[in-house]
Amino acid sequence: MSTxxxxxxxxLPHIELAAHLFGPEDGQPVIALHGWLDNAMxxxxxxxxxxGLRIVALDLAGHGHSxxxxAGGSYAIWDYVHDVLQVAEQFGWQRFSLLGHSMGAIVSVLLAGAMPQRVERLALIDGLIPYTGEADTAPTKLGEALLAQLALADKRKPVYAQIERxxxxxMQGVxxxxxxxxxxxxxxxxxxxxxxxxxRTDARLTLPSPLRLTKAHAAAFVHAVQCPVSLVLAEQGMMQAQSGLTELLAGLPFSVQSLPGGHHLHLDDEAGxxxxxxxxxxxxxAP
Known part of the structure; x- marks a missing residue:
């Protein structure tokens, strides 16, 4: 494959990120956001x-070459939203579109819901809202997250003798x-x-979230999106079994298409x- x-x-003012630039300089501005533990590739x-797109495909903070x-920082999903906004500021893009896969799609929805005046279009691949948590489970989840943070110093990332391993x-990962x-x-x-x-990924990316949005929070962001949305669902992906998806999308003016393939259908092969x-x-x- 030749790319x-x-x-x-x-x-950026607070961090340095790596990215791949695709397409003509005068193309429609698009920031592309990958999934959890992936990278710009x-x-x-x-x-x-x-x-006709000028695509800035980021390595999100803690991923790839970014x-x-x-030290002491964390990877709350709304912090990625701030990073993306700062990238748009650096390019001088007051209006831009977002192309997101999985976690990148979730970050895209949060930004589009929070700042609809900045986002032109959303192109989403097998992702929409984060895993949610309700108030009654919050103390337990925070306790689990704190214990995981304390244990992190004793954990080591796997070392593979060969790249093939x-x-x-x-291939068998998330x-x-x-x-x-x-x-x-x-x-x-x-x-x-x-x-x-x-x-290269930061080991802190594997820590459990200390706080999650509730279902009501997540739905509020989806309903706050004002731009056109194209959502591609993978038939063997991770969203098909997500409870409440049909109800969440009901009545929304989103274009939703289901395609054959797994969660990474856009990367697994040329046909996908x-x-x-x-x-x-x-x-x-489209105009």
Whole structure:
């Protein structure tokens, strides 16, 4: 697979992020956001198939080649929203669209709901709202998160003697992927260490959330979105079994299409990437 992109580093006021730039400089401005524990290579197949867009595919903080949060920091999902807004500010984009997969789709919805005046369109792949939690479980969940933070110092990331072993592990990871997809993600996500290779991702990304939005919070963000939305659901993805999805989408003017494939259908193979592009190209070209 041959992919043409420009590698850049974005020095934001609070952190430095890495990104891939796709498409013509005068294309429609789009910020692309990957899923949890992935990186910018998740858009390696899809981005070249999208027409007339200037895509900034980020490595989100703690992922890929981007900086980790400072010591004592955390990875609350709304902090990613702030990062994305700062990226738009750096490019001088007052209006821009968002292309998000999984966690990246969730971040996109939060930003579009919170600042609808800034977001032109949302193109979402197998993601919409975060895992939620209700008030009665909050004390227990916070306690679990605090214990996990205390135990983090004694945990070590896995070290793989060969890259092929890391690829095999990623194929079976959260949101299982094809070998080619795992190779793309691992190529950007691994770094050499004594004894082999390990993931660049910040170990704090695996900590449980100390606080979650309630279902009412999540629904409020979805209903606050004012821009056009195209949502692609994977038939063998992670959202099909999500309870309450049909009710949440009922009555909303979202374009929703279900396509064959798994959670990473846009990356697993060229056919899946093309099918997603066939959904999004007319969406971005619409007046």
């Amino acid at each position: 043409s992109f420009e590698e850049v580093r974005l020095r 998740t858009f390696a197949r899809l981005a070249p198939k999208l027409q 900086d980790h949060r400072p 890391a690829v095999a592990a990623r 949101g299982a992927v094809s070998r080619e997809a795992a190779e793309l993600l691992a190529g950007r996500g691994l770094m050499p260490v004594p004894g082999g290779y390990t993931w 990437a093309q099918s997603v592009a066939d959904c999004f190209n007319p969406f971005f070209l």
